[in-house]
Amino acid sequence: MLKYTPILLALMYGIAMYRFSVWRTSKELDANSTELADPILKSLTEDMARALGLPRIKVQIYEIEPVNGLAAPDGRIFITRGFFNKYRAGEVTAAELASVVAHELGHVALGHSRRRMIDFSGQNAMRTAIAMVLNRVLPGIGMLIANGLMSLLAAKLSRNDEYEADAYATALLIKSGIGADPQISLFHKLEKLSGSRGTSAPAWILSHPVTAERIKAVEANAQKWALP
Numbered sequence: 102m103l104k105y106t107p108i109l110l111a112l113m114y115g116i117a118m119y120r121f122s123v124w125r126t127s128k129e130l131d132a133n134s135t136e137l138a139d140p141i142l143k144s145l146t147e148d149m150a151r152a153l154g155l156p157r158i159k160v161q162i163y164e165i166e167p168v169n170g171l172a173a174p175d176g177r178i179f180i181t182r183g184f185f186n187k188y189r190a191g192e193v194t195a196a197e198l199a200s201v202v203a204h205e206l207g208h209v210a211l212g213h214s215r216r217r218m219i220d221f222s223g224q225n226a227m228r229t230a231i232a233m234v235l236n237r238v239l240p241g242i243g244m245l246i247a248n249g250l251m252s253l254l255a256a257k258l259s260r261n262d263e264y265e266a267d268a269y270a271t272a273l274l275i276k277s278g279i280g281a282d283p284q285i286s287l288f289h290k291l292e293k294l295s296g297s298r299g300t301s302a303p304a305w306i307l308s309h310p311v312t313a314e315r316i317k318a319v320e321a322n323a324q325k326w327a328l329p
Contacts, residue, residue: 130173134161137180145199145279149206152277160202168295170201172208187294196283200270207269213262260310267315271322281323288316
């Protein structure tokens, strides 16, 4: 039993750190967000709510400048002030911003936050177990190798989540009458909007899929699910 103690401690540490991160994120969002009040965007979120059979979809503005959307662990949906400002400046349409809301709803509906807690805790335990084994033959560098392997696994799981949330968003946008075109057009703008010039890093180490691959996946799903 004693030989498994480090693994059990790593598992408990992972759960504790994840819960602390959730608490800290919720406090930050509570202190720095306001409810979205734009009438055009609210009309589009009402269309999505009707498609889902919900009374409403509440969206909040997170008062930071980076262009992003996020789904909080407690299920709330946020658009950053920087993203909203792009919309106000005419660089992003209301339908394109609605596609971001749909994507974040996908993360909530598919339970990605809960899955990440399980994954994070399990990866922490796996990291400790792998390091214990490797340190017997590679003293001093076993943890480095274990960290690298877990980083690759975490990136792979994250990319899978993004593809799933994209697919959910495509289906919801089609069902609500908005269509998938805004989702696709936003992807074409994404690097410019975020100030990113892309990356030369291999796709398998990235936490998000390559944009071109996301577009292909959305287009394929839209073709399959298009309403007659």
